[in-house]
Amino acid sequence: xxxxxxxxxxxCHHKEGHPHHHPHGTDQPVETxxxxxREIKVVRRVLDANDIMATVNRKLFAEKKLFxxxxxxxxxxxxxxxxxxxxxxxxxxxxxxxxxxxICTTQDADRLAASGAPVxxxxxDEFGGDCHLAxxxxxxxxxxxxxxxxxxxxxxxxxxxxxPAEFDIGxxxxxxxxxxxxxxDKPLKYxxxxxxxxxxxxxxxxxxxxxxxxxxLAADNILQIHPDMPVFETSAKTEEGFTPWLDWFKxxxxxxxx
Amino acid sequence: MHEMxxxxxxxxxxxxxxxADLIGARVEKVNLKVGKLSAIVADSLQFCFEAVSRDTALExxxxxxxxxxVRAVCxxxxxxxxxxxxxxxxxxxxxxxITLLSGRELDIESIELAEEDN
Ligand SMILES: Nc1nc2c(ncn2[C@@H]2O[C@H](COP(=O)(O)OP(=O)(O)OP(=O)(O)O)[C@@H](O)[C@H]2O)c(=O)[nH]1
Ligand SMILES: [Mg+2]
Ligand SMILES: [Zn+2]
Numbered sequence: 569x570x571x572x573x574x575x576x577x578x579x580c581h582h583k584e585g586h587p588h589h590h591p592h593g594t595d596q597p598v599e600t601x602x603x604x605x606r607e608i609k610v611v612r613r614v615l616d617a618n619d620i621m622a623t624v625n626r627k628l629f630a631e632k633k634l635f636x637x638x639x640x641x642x643x644x645x646x647x648x649x650x651x652x653x654x655x656x657x658x659x660x661x662x663x664x665x666x667x668x669x670x671i672c673t674t675q676d677a678d679r680l681a682a683s684g685a686p687v688x689x690x691x692x693d694e695f696g697g698d699c700h701l702a703x704x705x706x707x708x709x710x711x712x713x714x715x716x717x718x719x720x721x722x723x724x725x726x727x728x729x730x731x732p733a734e735f736d737i738g739x740x741x742x743x744x745x746x747x748x749x750x751x752x753d754k755p756l757k758y759x760x761x762x763x764x765x766x767x768x769x770x771x772x773x774x775x776x777x778x779x780x781x782x783x784x785l786a787a788d789n790i791l792q793i794h795p796d797m798p799v800f801e802t803s804a805k806t807e808e809g810f811t812p813w814l815d816w817f818k819x820x821x822x823x824x825x826x
Numbered sequence: 827m828h829e830m831x832x833x834x835x836x837x838x839x840x841x842x843x844x845x846a847d848l849i850g851a852r853v854e855k856v857n858l859k860v861g862k863l864s865a866i867v868a869d870s871l872q873f874c875f876e877a878v879s880r881d882t883a884l885e886x887x888x889x890x891x892x893x894x895x896v897r898a899v900c901x902x903x904x905x906x907x908x909x910x911x912x913x914x915x916x917x918x919x920x921x922x923x924i925t926l927l928s929g930r931e932l933d934i935e936s937i938e939l940a941e942e943d944n
């Protein structure tokens with residue numbers, strides 16, 4: 569139900585004649601009689617099980633002095649490539665690990681493991697879907713890592729611009745990658761993702777000479793959704809534009825670890 | 827796309843909300859609040875819900891989705907407005923320093939039980 573999907577929603581604005589009693593200061597189910605059977609107040613976030621687990625993760629990350637980045641994008645925008653290069657620059661200073669959500673291959677995990685960082689690959693089939701990493705899936709994956717001997721954990725989320733935005737995993741920062749082979753209007757079509765992130769990368773700028781792509785427009789669209797968000801124009805292939813991105817990353821790590 | 831997981835959670839929460847003394851109670855309606863910024867497609871949620879509610883107390887129940895607009899307040903000039911275009915700057919002072927007041931909801935408000943005929 570993203571903003572421009574307004575027409576796809578069949579909303580029911582009216583609940584005909586239901587008396588609405590909003591109970592205060594109670595979390596007990598409250599019954600109100602209506603023309604049907606009875607109505608039982610619930611008032612709970614549907615995803616509160618995930619939020620609770622994300623809070624547990626966040627507490628653990630604080631205890632272990634571990635900085636966690638959640639990296640998201642559409643399929644193929646360059647998450648793994650960006651990570652391979654980013655790890656090369658971080659590894660001399662920080663002990664890094666990666667959790668990667670790859671639905672059915674070990675390709676990304678293999679590529680990332682070449683950096684020397686421990687990599688945990690997770691399969692997402694079990695929780696009724698494979699479109700995002702949920703907090704409890706991360707919690708499980710943490711069992712495969714020696715958290716006491718790590719400073720930075722990067723989570724490569726499932727390639728998807730919709731669902732991962734809805735699921736807090738306990739991370740410190742979120743970054744989204746948009747590549748210049750995708751439409752400039754992606755941020756407007758997936759506003760939640762761009763609202764929820766702390767930084768955006770406009771990747772594959774090495775391809776610009778071959779494309780009819782308006783980088784300015786793409787960046788403006790990102791800023792229209794999230795004014796003041798840092799937008800880094802990068803090429804994970806050539807590492808062009810990587811310095812500002814790495815600086816942002818290192819600053820965020822220092823903020824957390826001191 | 828994560829509607830299946832959301833539907834499973836709805837069934838779980840709704841089932842747990844039925845008072846324990848009501849043996850064999852059936853839910854006929856689930857009232858949901860869904861913010862316009864949330865990443866949920868109503869039709870897809872309905873479809874998944876029908877699948878996962880089979881053989882539960884929610885089988886055949888209707889999902890009643892109340893759509894919640896995206897409201898924001900500007901931290902610079904205190905202007906409050908409804909965002910209906912994908913643009914998140916204050917229309918009054920152009921500040922980007924805003925706080926969302928609503929639009930992210932994905933809440934179960936209540937469930938309605940079917941009339942018992944005993
Ligand atoms: N030219 C160019 N190609 C890139 C760049 N970054 C990534 N690619 C290529 O784009 C393809 C996908 O890159 P990945 O890094 O695997 O993308 P991903 O986001 O991890 O993909 P999924 O995990 O499948 O969602 C690969 O062929 C990369 O070599 C870049 O900056 N420039
Ligand atoms: Mg990848
Ligand atoms: Zn203002």
